[in-house]
Each structure stands twice: as C-alpha cells, then as structure tokens.
Amino acid sequence: MPRQAAAAAPRLLNATLKDKTFVVDAVTGEQRAALDGSGWRCRHDARSLVLCSRYGYATAERGITVFDAASVQKRWALPDGSGRKVPKVNGLWHGAVYREVGDEPIVLDGMTGRDRQTAAGAASYEIDRYGGVVGSKFSRAAG
Template sequence: MHMRRTPGRLAAAAIAAAILSACAGGNPPAPDSADATPQHSAPGAPPAAAYDPPTAFDLTKGVALPVEATRGKVTMAGSIAKPLPLTLDGPTAYIAATDSLQAVDLATGRVKTMITALHQALRPSNQLMDGNPAEAPVIAKVAGKRQAMAAFLTKAAGQGTTADRLVVELATVDTATGTGKQFTRLLDGATGHEVLALGGAGADCRHDGRSVTVCTDDGSVFAVDDNAQVLWKLPDEANHRIAPTVTAVWHGLVYGSTSHGPVILDTRTGADRPATPGIAPAAVDAYAGLALKNDANILVAYPAAG
C-alpha cells in the first residue's frame, strides 16, 4: 500500500466518498446514472490457492491483464515509471483508466465487470500520448458494502443554450457481487482538473498492511514501524549490503530486485528471506504477483505458489 498520495488520489477518494454517501443516505443519483451488471462471458477457474504473504510465483501459469493496466505507465525501456492504476483485492484486480473501471480475474485474466464513462473523457485512454493520469481505484466500505471506486473527469455536451459542462463520474463495483454502478456530479473547471492532478515529491513510502512502512529515497531504503521507530536502512556498508529497487510491500515482506535478481526482505528486520520468487512483482496479494512480461508493456498475473 502506498503511503505517498497525490492530490489527485485524495481528491478522487473524497469525491467518491461524498457521492456514495449521498446515495446511501437516500438522495437519488444524477439522472444520467447507470448500472452495470457483471459480465459472465466465460466460467471462472477453480479458486486459486492463497499464500499470505507469498514468497514464490508460478511463472508457467501467468495470464495477461488488459492493456489499461500499463498504458502510459511504462518507459520506452520497458520498466514501470509510474504507480500502476490498479488495486488487488483477493483474487481480483481492479483496473482504472481515464474512462473505465474493470474487475479482472487474476487466475484467468477474464474481465468480470466493465464500466465505461457515460460522457467523453477529457483525456480518452486510447488517445494518451504523454502519460496516463489514471490512478489506482480506492476500495472502501459504504453503507455496509465494500466498493472499488474510480473517478473519471468528463465533458457532457451542451444542448441548445446550455453550454458544455465539466462532470466527474464515479464508477463503483461491489467487491462481493461484481455489480457496477455509475454516478455523476457537476464540477467547476478548477476542481475538475485537480481530480486527476499528479504530483508529490520526496520519499516513496508503502505500508505493509500490518505494522511497518517501507520507504525509498535517493537510492536508500528504510523501514519504520507504526510508532515511527526506524527499524533498518540500506545500503549498509558495514555489512556489505546494497539497497534493492523496491517494487511492492505487503504483509511483512518487501519485494524488489538487485543486480543479482529478484529478492524478498523481511519488513521488520530488513533481512533477506531465503526465497526464490522468480519475479519482482509490481503488485502482490495472497493470490498473485503482477510483473511485466519480457520487458514488454504487458502486465502478467503470476499465481502465488508458496
């Protein structure tokens, strides 16, 4: 889990909460709201094995995820340059674009639910040439139901004497049923552009979901506990240890790589774990690790194997 949050992500989360709270409280959604039912184009695979946290992945059974998972987020050299616009939740990946939200089965790569913007996105995902402002969906409980949420900045065409207007659309997917919904709210220009703003500087910090935050800053990696006590720091010249490139942090483990290949470290001690993960996942949960395939722009979900 990333701790550094851009203004855009905070704004999107706030808008999502505000719109859903209004709907949960009995206020009707906007007239152009719509529901989306789960797509069942193919039967799902048997439930995948879960490892919490995983230390190995089956590289023979990877499945490709939709292009929206990496579009505009990968360098020409084939490395991830920006946080990916996805959130893992159990056996499902929720993938956001500037004009869509998808729920994807990690075991099969099948799109279980697909919601597209009701209006024209200000930056359509298939026309992005200079980066992708989409950020990871937010998962939160609203009115007792866990929802994956993504906001789109769109333009509703005017009619007659009514001018075009800026609209924030909120797409939600119920994580239990896969049912999707859409809501819209008018927005002024300044606020609208803030929703998808990118920014932030300094250390890139990720909480492991338990009790440790791991940060990278200017070539170093360090960890602090929830009491702000520094636990360890790399590089450590005295012990001849180098700092890895951190790709993910989850449930007590740091995933990354060095010149020697993929590595896993213990979040509390910084010690190398005796594991051969095979990949340095960009995102991970108990069911899968996600990594680029052969330095291409294809993100593959590799099932957890140990």
C-alpha cells in the same frame, strides 16, 4: 510548501520539502520522521510496516528505511555500512519486501531486512493476499 504528498500508511503521509522527505501524521500534522534527500516514496505493507525507498542512478541517491507503522520507530535501513547493495524495491506486502538486485528478484523480511527468499522467481509490483503480478505473470505471495 511541501511537494509530492502521498499516503504512506493509515494516518501517515509523506512529502518533500526542500532537501528532506517527511513522514507526517495526517490527522494532527505532527512530523513523525525525516529522511535526508528528496524523492523518497513510502508505502504500507497492509499490516504493520511502512517502507520508504528511493532509487537513483548514483549510489548516494539510493536508500531504504523501514518503520513500525504505529510508533514510526525505525526497524532497519540500507545502506547500513555493511557494504550490502541497496536494491530497487518493487513491492511490499505483509512483511515481505519484493525487490531486485540487478535482474534477480529477491524477497526480504520486512521486520529485519534479512533475505527471506533468494530465488523468488518474481519481484511483484501489485500484491495482495494471493500473490502479485509482474507484467502478465502471476506469482504467489511470500508474505
């Protein structure tokens, strides 16, 4: 039986079964994607992307995969063989991935995975069309 089922996007759920995390169509039950390992958390950017991430202590336990929400086609993933570190993802909003590398907040372009803002000032957790919150500090949204 799947564990840790959670909403990933409209019509999509993610759940762990054994050592895999699945993205499933909530209406038809069809498996749309599978990610190796447990502990992936998927979220929707309230527009067109689904980002699944996991962040463990060991480098091998970290990853990010971004899908198109409608087709569930993979757009990009980390690690990608480039040597780029897999960051901790804090939030996702309208194509902007808010993340931290060490203590440095950075914003990635959700469509490409490329850096959008390297001096973001904050990597927000709670985000809407106006901005996001980190602790008690508000920052304008980049997406």
